[in-house]
Amino acid sequence: QHTIPTNAQQPSAGIRRQVAIARKRAIVQAGPGNPKPLQGRLHSDVQTELYLEELSDVITTTDxxxxxDDFIDRPRTPLYIPTKSGKDAETxxxxxxxxxFDSEVQPVLEFLVGKTIEQSLLEVLEEEELATLRAQQRAFRxxxxxxxxxxxxxxxQERRRKEEKERRVAQQRERLxxxxxxxxxxxxxVFSQQYLAGLLPAVFSSLRRDGFFYDPVERDIEMDFLPWLMAEVHSRLEERxxxxxxxxTMISEVSGKNLKEWKDQETQPARSTP
Structure with a gap:
């Protein structure tokens, strides 16, 4: 066991810097490590601080x-007892x-009985007042x-009067x-009669002139009989x-055939004559 003097000197700035550098180096060495250098080359440490310092591998350390001392529990606080003062006396x-009791219980009993009677009277008055209030409420209801x-x-009545008024107004509106x-x-x-008085004859004459008004027999002959007759005549003429x-054609063929036979008969005697 060593004691630390109160006037021990603090480490200098150079020692602190060396300790920091050694700590960094230990951290780097404890890491995964750098790859091995190539053949013919070596790794070297380079300072990157602003001011270069001489490095020393030996670091002075002291344990x-x-x-x-162990902690001691605080003792329990004693109970406070005030200091006794004055003198004791007895009688x-x-x-x-x-x-x-026999002489002083009577006023107490009178007071209790009076209070009981007073409370009973108050309750009776309250019941009568409640009955009066109920009667007033009943009458008010x-x-x-x-x-x-x-x-x-x-x-x-107002609704029926309003409905009757609306019904009368609706009837009056409907009547109007x-x-x-x-x-x-x-x-x-009247206007149509006056307008159609001269229009109907003109319209009828125009319709009759355009063929809208016709004789059924004449129209039947023109539309049914005459077309059928013309079709029959045309078909008969075509057949004829x-x-x-x-x-x-038959006559021309027969004539041509007879003419050919006649020519052949004329040529045969002429050939047999020599």
Whole structure:
């Protein structure tokens, strides 16, 4: 065990710097390490500080130990007892000197009975007051119900009056609308009659001239009978023409054949004559 003197010198700045450099070197050596140098080359340490210093591998170290005393528990605080002061005195009280039950219980009993009677009277008065309040509430409730019924009756009467008014107004509007519509119809009818008085003959004559008004028999003859008749005549004429052309063809063929035979007969005697 070594003791540390109070006037021990603090390490200088150079020693602290050397310790820091050695610590860094130990950290670097404890790490994964640098790769091995190539053949013909060596690793060297280089200082990177601003000022170069001489490095020393030997670092002066000193082991110092100290020992502290064990902690002692604090003793329990003693109970505070004030210092006794004054003098002790005593006295003797005999029976009947402070309280006589037979003579002093009567006012207490009278007080209790009076309080009980007073409380009973208060409770009776309270019950009567509550009964009066209930009666007043009942009367007020009946009055309010009557007023509500009267209000509902008046509201219902007002509602019926309003509905009747709206119905009468709607009927009046409908009547006015129907009158207006009737007047418009009458006016339109009179105007149409006046307008169509000279228009109908002109329209009928124009339609009759354009062929919209016709005699059914005449129209049936024109539309049905005449086309059928023309078709039949055309078909008969075509048949006759085809028969004539066929007959002409047969006649021409027979004539040509007879002419050829006649020519052949004429040429045969001429050949047999020499």
């Amino acid at each position: 110092i130990e100290c020992q502290t 003797q009280i005999e029976d009947g000197e402070l309280f006589d 009946e009055l309010r119900n009557n007023e509500l019924a009267e209000v509902q009756r008046l509201q219902e 609308r129907m009158e207006k519509e009737t007047i418009e119809k009458i006016t339109a009818r 023409n085809s028969m004539r052309s066929l007959l002409d």
